Amino acid sequence: MSASNTDPLAYEIAPPSIPCFPMDQWYVAALGWELKDQPLGRTLLNRPVVLFRTADGTVAALEDRCCHRALPLSNGTLEERGVRCGYHGLLFNSEGECLEIPGQEKIPSKARVPAYHVHEQDQIVWIWFGSETHPEPTCEPPVYDVHSSGKYLFDGDVYHYDAPYQLIHDNLMDLSHLGYVHLRTIGGNASIHMNAQMKVEDNGEMVRVVRHMPDSVPPPTYNAAYPFKGNVDRWQEIEFHISHLRIWTGAVDVNTEALDDPDRGGFHMRGFHGVTPETETTSHYFWTIATNPKSDPETVKAKVVEQTMLTFDEDKVVIEAQYRNMCRFGALPMIDIHVDAGANRARRIIEQLRRSIR
CATH class of the missing domain: 3.90.380.10 (Naphthalene 1,2-dioxygenase Alpha Subunit; Chain A, domain 1)
Structure with missing residues (x-):
């Protein structure tokens, strides 16, 4: 759908060979005060993500899917060591590693979920998905000192x-x-x-x-x-x-x-x-x-x-x-x-x- 008669690509959905969005960027995932005592589920750039705070207040972001039976982890609960699935109780830390399976001592090596790069700054929570070329962040998240300067x-x-x-x-x-x-x-x-x-x-x-x-x-x-x-x-x-x-x-x-x-x-x-x-x-x-x-x-x-x-x-x-x-x-x-x-x-x-x- 064209934005103007001079810019025919402006409103079109990207063809399969081209990403829908610029990927190598920090995007806003949440405002800091949204993350309290419950996990927060949110789809960002087509990716279902669960956001939560660890015991020390640091923000974490995981794929919002338990690797056992696929319940969204955002339907679970927060504990001191991480987020616990609300279906069978698997516990995952901020790196996506499964720490506990109730009733089972051995934890399979594949019992983990993907973790995303996330950073909180000036009460804004930023997330980096990246691309195959740049899976790791290439820069720091934007600074917005209007929130932290004390002037406003x-x-x-x-x-x-x-x-x-x-x-x-x-x-x-x-x-x-x-x-x-x-x-x-x-x-x-x-x-x-x-x-x-x-x-x-x-x-x-x-x-x-x-x-x-x-x-x-x-x-x-x-x-x-x-x-x-x-x-x-x-x-x-x-x-x-x-x-x-x-x-x-x-x-x-x-x-x-x-x-x-x-x-x-x-x-x-x-x-x-x-x-x-x-x-x-x-x-x-x-x-x-x-x-x-x-x-x-x-x-x-x-x-x-x-x-x-x-x-x-x-x-x-x-x-x-x-x-x-x-x-x-x-x-x-x-x-x-x-x-x-x-x-x-x-x-x-x-x-x-x-x-x-x-």
Whole structure:
């Protein structure tokens, strides 16, 4: 199904000889606070995985299938030494080795399940599946010190989408839709959004989109969270990486600070968006939102998180309806407009990476 009449491969499912997803990457598997006292089952890049914490708090990831009778290990329980299958009680450690078979002393050498590389950093859990060429990680997971610097308060959640993951990328790369989809929260004047000054650049691995909206009316969420005096100079900075996006939005009182000053003040919303394919047609969306309250910090944080969740609820409705309609109408061409520049560059990067893996 074509994304435009100039990019015919954009929405197609990969042929069998080409991986569906860029594999040699760290992908988001969970938010740290999801892993508590129960194993968590989740399908990531078509692989059923069980995630859990060991006794010392370290995160582990195994194939979600007991090697005895195939019950998902996520249906089991956690113990000090690992995860115990909920069918016949086989106990597996974080390396996938079977440590115990109740009622049987000898443990067969084949009694083990595959383990995956997983790493928790800045309260984000990353997983590496790799490829035949790079089964071991070739780099460290991304750092996201917005969560650990102490400068911001944040929270987040996980959404499941009945839509391909690149449609979520498209949505996040194009914030012009805010004026139409998010009128009650972070939207603002639709005309200003569509005509915002926009700069797009990429380096072959990352795409950066910067949009400025000077002298604009602050949207409802901004006014609810920050004591602006009137109109504001507003910015949107989007960084696309293969497995996640970082979006910094905010505003200052009009004509008070330069929008290209990295240390500018005012109201900030820093969003982390981990977009991980579940399958070719379904996705996981891990998000957090961080802000810098000027007063009454917990109340303001709660308001920003609540408003953000409302916007993502609205996005989910739009994206899933969009995909249903794409399936309904089939491979009809779609045009591009000026706001698609960032999303199209992101799609080209992913396509190049997919085709480079054999």
